[in-house]
Amino acid sequence: MKKHNFSAGPCILPQSVLQKSAEAVLNFNNLNLSLIEISHRSKDFVEVMETAQSLALVHLQLQNKGYKALFLQGGASMQFLMTAYNLLEKKAAYLNTGTWSEKAIKEAKMLGEVIEVASSKSENFNFIPKNYNIPKDADYFHCTSNNTIYGTQMQDFPKTEIPLVCDMSSDIFSRQLDFSKFGLIYAGAQKNMGPAGTTLVVIKEEILGKVSRAIPSMLNYKVHLDKDSMFNTPPVFSVYVSMLTMQWLKDSGGISAIEKVNNEKAALLYSEIDRNALFEGFVSKKEDRSKMNATFNLKNDGLKATFDDHLKQAGINGINGHRSIGGYRASMYNALPLESVQVLVDVMQTVEKGA
Numbered sequence: 190m191k192k193h194n195f196s197a198g199p200c201i202l203p204q205s206v207l208q209k210s211a212e213a214v215l216n217f218n219n220l221n222l223s224l225i226e227i228s229h230r231s232k233d234f235v236e237v238m239e240t241a242q243s244l245a246l247v248h249l250q251l252q253n254k255g256y257k258a259l260f261l262q263g264g265a266s267m268q269f270l271m272t273a274y275n276l277l278e279k280k281a282a283y284l285n286t287g288t289w290s291e292k293a294i295k296e297a298k299m300l301g302e303v304i305e306v307a308s309s310k311s312e313n314f315n316f317i318p319k320n321y322n323i324p325k326d327a328d329y330f331h332c333t334s335n336n337t338i339y340g341t342q343m344q345d346f347p348k349t350e351i352p353l354v355c356d357m358s359s360d361i362f363s364r365q366l367d368f369s370k371f372g373l374i375y376a377g378a379q380k381n382m383g384p385a386g387t388t389l390v391v392i393k394e395e396i397l398g399k400v401s402r403a404i405p406s407m408l409n410y411k412v413h414l415d416k417d418s419m420f421n422t423p424p425v426f427s428v429y430v431s432m433l434t435m436q437w438l439k440d441s442g443g444i445s446a447i448e449k450v451n452n453e454k455a456a457l458l459y460s461e462i463d464r465n466a467l468f469e470g471f472v473s474k475k476e477d478r479s480k481m482n483a484t485f486n487l488k489n490d491g492l493k494a495t496f497d498d499h500l501k502q503a504g505i506n507g508i509n510g511h512r513s514i515g516g517y518r519a520s521m522y523n524a525l526p527l528e529s530v531q532v533l534v535d536v537m538q539t540v541e542k543g544a
């Protein structure tokens with residue numbers, strides 16, 4: 190039986206998507222050729238790329254609004270540099286909500302001045318700072334919508350005159366937002382969209398072309414836009430599986446439908462964390478809790494071996510916390526069914542009864 194997969198990333202994908210991906214690797218579109226051995230410029234693959242780009246914009250409700258979708262390589266980590274390379278002329282404003290924000294700040298500093306508008310570092314990033322000021326003369330404001338490691342998630346995004354740039358790697362397509370507020374959204378595929386190897390970048394084209402530096406081709410959004418994500422060979426398998434996942438999401442009712450299930454899963458787990466005396470949540474303010482990654486601890490470390498043993502017996506995979514904060518982290522991405530969360534809650538209750 191398939192395990193209950195709470196892995197933080199690479200993470201669970203819909204079973205039907207895995208099945209179709211496996212078939213396409215053997216025989217794609219009845220061509221009697223594998224998906225991964227045909228030209229990326231063949232009609233069959235060009236159609237995959239176009240469908241993937243279009244589905245991304247449809248899900249985010251950004252069609253015909255001046256946005257384009259790209260599938261690039263280098264992970265979200267490459268976007269830490271690329272966003273700054275293309276958008277930072279003098280100075281940029283960053284919200285520091287964790288390791289990924291810090292890494293983005295580090296890259297941006299190579300290209301200009303970085304104003305850290307607020308940080309939750311002193312509290313080990315266990316909350317989302319609010320009520321900060323964003324300098325009006327900054328070139329853009331960068332934030333991380335969901336902090337995969339700490340289990341915090343932004344519920345509100347500031348109104349800004351300057352472009353809003355967001356790392357949505359771990360909650361893309363999980364909830365409805367007014368995505369037209371954003372100038373640039375990026376997301377590594379492996380958290381909620383597909384396998385590692387490609388990164389979705391959604392850009393409002395009008396924000397480009399404002400920096401004076403020369404931009405190397407592979408780091409230049411304009412170059413990739415002009416070539417429709419085919420400036421060089423794209424990661425064909427990752428793009429294909431991402432396309433299938435976006436189709437699965439559409440067939441499941443889109444973001445609005447999946448958001449309801451995500452809310453149910455999060456409510457089920459967090460209510461158990463709060464009720465069960467053996468556990469405590471990591472995030473200090475409940476309103477900042479992530480619906481994608483729930484972080485929690487066992488109050489009594491002596492029960493760890495018992496809890497871990499029950500988790501294993503129940504077929505639960507991937508819920509150890511990130512090495513930098515320890516404890517447990519249950520990642521509940523789109524493809525994780527509610528039943529898997531119920532199995533985890535049952536284990537928490539079994540251990541409570543035995544303690």
Ligand SMILES: *Cc1c(COP(=O)(O)O)cnc(C)c1O
Nearest residue numbers: 264265266289337356358359377
């Ligand atoms: C995982 C993650 C990253 C890093 O992604 P890579 O694709 O490994 O570079 C960046 N930001 C967030 C929010 C993440 O969860």
